[in-house]
Amino acid sequence: xxxTVFPAIDLRxxxxxRLRQGDPQAMTVYSDDPVAVAREWVAQGASWxxxxxxxxAFNPQGVLQAPSPNLQALIAIREAVPVSIQFGGGVRSLxxxxxxxxxxxxxxxxxxxxxxxxxxxxxxxRQFGPERVVVGLDAREGRVASHGWQEVSDVxxxxxxxxxxxxxxxxxxxxxxxxxxxxxGVDAEATARVAEETGLSVIASxxxxxxxxxxxxxxxxxxxVEGVVIGQALYTGxxxxxxxxxxxxxxxxxxx
Numbered sequence: 508x509x510x511t512v513f514p515a516i517d518l519r520x521x522x523x524x525r526l527r528q529g530d531p532q533a534m535t536v537y538s539d540d541p542v543a544v545a546r547e548w549v550a551q552g553a554s555w556x557x558x559x560x561x562x563x564a565f566n567p568q569g570v571l572q573a574p575s576p577n578l579q580a581l582i583a584i585r586e587a588v589p590v591s592i593q594f595g596g597g598v599r600s601l602x603x604x605x606x607x608x609x610x611x612x613x614x615x616x617x618x619x620x621x622x623x624x625x626x627x628x629x630x631x632x633r634q635f636g637p638e639r640v641v642v643g644l645d646a647r648e649g650r651v652a653s654h655g656w657q658e659v660s661d662v663x664x665x666x667x668x669x670x671x672x673x674x675x676x677x678x679x680x681x682x683x684x685x686x687x688x689x690x691x692g693v694d695a696e697a698t699a700r701v702a703e704e705t706g707l708s709v710i711a712s713x714x715x716x717x718x719x720x721x722x723x724x725x726x727x728x729x730x731x732v733e734g735v736v737i738g739q740a741l742y743t744g745x746x747x748x749x750x751x752x753x754x755x756x757x758x759x760x761x762x763x
Contacts, residue, residue: 510725511734512751513557513593513710514548514741516541516584520562521576525739531565537742541580542587548741551748555591555613557736558584563597564618585611595643595680599624604631608639616680618643621671622651622660632675641678641710642671644701652684668705679707680736683714690716690739695723695732702731712736717746718754725758 517524519534523541527533538544545556560577577596585592594607595616604627607615620627621642631640644664645652651662668679681701683694693714702709708731711724715737724735740746 509733510728510755511555511710512553512721512748512755513555513734513736514553514748515557515559515712515736515738516544516548517559517561517738518577518580518596521580524561525742526561531561535742542583545584545588548748549588549590552752553590553748555593555734556584556588558592558594558612560594560596564595566597568599581612582610593641593680595641599627601627601630601634604635604640608635614639614641614678616641616643618645618680621667622662625670625674628671628676629674637675637677640676641680642668642676642707644668644679644681644709645684646682647684664701665704668701668707672706677708678710678733679705680710680712682712682736685713690714690743690745692716693720693724693735695720695727698724698732699727699730707731708733710734710736715740715746718751721751721754725755 518541522536523538523544524534524536548556558581562577581594591613593614593616594612595618598604598607598615598617599620604615617628644667646664647659649663650659651664651667652659681698691714693711698709698711710733715735717740721735724732741748
């Protein structure tokens, strides 16, 4: 069984924060030291980190390469820990993708640009390969949200996912915005349907409240669910990353 847990490190002005339903006015600061947070998740067994530049996501231009506390934090995290990093937020051009990968990020998440400039996603897959590109499918009531979730389009999530699959994308991050940061539980069935209906391998995001949510997603992993991003549940102590990873190890390697 291959199922990956991605502890989330969401950055605003260089600090590690969590939002509720993507609302920048509903923010809790958990640490002024994102590198220490990254080291803690690695110490607990993380093999991947999911890092988000929230300031870039909220900026209409993205402006990824401009010096910023978040990008400095990303580079510091990359230098501090040996695990893989998935990064998104404000990546709006092919130059942005190249910059992110050049600093040592392993996979880049393309959300807004998948909706507004699908040609950028297609070219990113062509240049860097399908294992280094993830499409962000951020959903409000089944429709795609963009620009840090502040705008909602008329495009259905499944329609965009299918278009991205045709463009060569093979991995997607599916976020149910209404659940994000709310500890309300994941919708494993909806996540599996997105995977089945698009052909993409899907990482779930939004709503994880405890181990039972991870177990529900693992139960549908055979339908195309490859992992889960967890933020609020870890930061509030509702569940420990070490506990989740131990359960996954036992599930993958049952006693003879």
